[in-house]
Amino acid sequence: MRHPAVAGQFYPSTREGLDTLIRDLFLHPLGPGNLPTLVNDGERKIEGGIVPHAGYIYSGPVASHFYHDLALDGYPDVFVIIGPNHYGVGSGIATTFDDFLTPYGVARVDKELAKNIARDIIDIDDEAHRYEHSIEVQIPYLQFFKKEIKIVPITMLIQEMEAAVEVGKIIRESVNSLGRDAVIIASSDFSHYVPKNIAYKRDAMAIDRIVKRDIEGFYRTIFENKITICGYGPITAMLTATRGKVELLKYATSGDVQPMDEVVGYASFKVVKV
Numbered sequence: 001m002r003h004p005a006v007a008g009q010f011y012p013s014t015r016e017g018l019d020t021l022i023r024d025l026f027l028h029p030l031g032p033g034n035l036p037t038l039v040n041d042g043e044r045k046i047e048g049g050i051v052p053h054a055g056y057i058y059s060g061p062v063a064s065h066f067y068h069d070l071a072l073d074g075y076p077d078v079f080v081i082i083g084p085n086h087y088g089v090g091s092g093i094a095t096t097f098d099d100f101l102t103p104y105g106v107a108r109v110d111k112e113l114a115k116n117i118a119r120d121i122i123d124i125d126d127e128a129h130r131y132e133h134s135i136e137v138q139i140p141y142l143q144f145f146k147k148e149i150k151i152v153p154i155t156m157l158i159q160e161m162e163a164a165v166e167v168g169k170i171i172r173e174s175v176n177s178l179g180r181d182a183v184i185i186a187s188s189d190f191s192h193y194v195p196k197n198i199a200y201k202r203d204a205m206a207i208d209r210i211v212k213r214d215i216e217g218f219y220r221t222i223f224e225n226k227i228t229i230c231g232y233g234p235i236t237a238m239l240t241a242t243r244g245k246v247e248l249l250k251y252a253t254s255g256d257v258q259p260m261d262e263v264v265g266y267a268s269f270k271v272v273k274v
Contacts (some may be wrong), residue, residue: 001106002098002126006133011056011140015103016094021056028185030061030252032068038145039074045273046073048184048242049273050210050235051141053083053134057253062266065249067141068231071268076181078110078150079142080117080171080241082234083134083187087155090128092158093167098126100136100151104143110150113182116174117152121166121182126157134231156200158159158169159220160231167233175241186238188231190265196255198264202227207267240252244271 007013014022026035049066052059085094095114098109118124129135135153142149156167174181190206191199206227209218215236222229229235239246248272254261 002096002100002129002266004102005131005136005260010133010137011082011127013103016086016102018140018144021197022141024066025056025060026068028061028064030250030256031064036068036071040072044074044076044181046070046119046183046236046270047244048271050186050187050269051138051236052189052268053137053187054189054254054264054266058110059265059266060251061257062139062250062268066268066270069249070073071145075146076147076183078113078152078180078182079185080152080182081138081152081187082154082156082167082237083132083136084159084231084234085128085132085155086134086230087131088157091125091129093121093154093156093163094123094125094128095152095154096124096126096129098129098143098152100139102140102143104140105147107139107149107151110152113174113178113180116178117154117170121168122154122170127146129153138185138187138251156233156237159264161215161236163244164198164233165215165240166234167238171237171241184238186231186234188229188235190229190267192228192230192264193262195261196253196263199253199263203267207248209247210235210239210269212258213246215239244273246271
């Protein structure tokens with residue numbers, strides 16, 4: 001079992017606290033403005049998405065836009081959640097068979113899919129996940145609508161373009177070979193600790209490349225313009241693993257939540273089948 005690392009810090013440590021805060025985030029002025037009900041039938045259209053992973057009070061309103069549309073679309077068999085490895089612990093790219101415990105209960109790892117994904121450059125390494133928050137913070141949001149979910153978590157310390165593309169190809173091949181209905185989630189924040197006007201300007205350039213599915217242009221843009229997106233590898237892996245149209249749902253910064261000199265940028269996207 002993988003126990004919470006940031007419960008009580010990035011998000012509330014109780015079910016009641018989570019229920020209250022997540023409802024408030026959906027209704028926040030920067031959020032979608034209403035609380036959706038999970039759709040349980042019909043053909044799903046969402047293949048993937050990009051969601052921020054900071055403390056809920058800052059990034060939650062933006063994250064709510066993806067989870068709002070996901071609930072209305074319906075849940076898949078499994079969520080493959082890819083996040084950056086912020087702490088430099090463990091293997092360069094790693095999944096785990098450990099189930100994730102949250103205040104809502106246990107999110108089970110789809111071990112058959114995880115085993116299939118764990119090949120080539122992707123290792124099985126519990127330590128790479130033990131302290132990492134980028135995947136953990138997505139799970140209570142998913143459990144808010146349905147407590148029993150299946151996941152495959154993947155952390156990326158190595159985020160070079162060739163490696164990220166390979167991760168995406170492995171995910172796509174594994175999901176298809178096992179016939180899984182999956183949603184691929186890339187967990188990433190955008191610009192870190194810059195003035196708000198700079199965050200808006202720089203992040204808009206990266207967003208343009210993402211929406212156009214221009215992976216080479218995305219890497220060139222973030223490095224030439226020093227755009228401090230922490231999960232550029234997970235974003236690239238998600239884009240590679242999916243095929244649909246990329247839509248920006250919401251962009252805002254921590255400075256839009258409360259005044260501050262230096263902000264972090266947050267963006268929510270969804271990828272829809274065409």
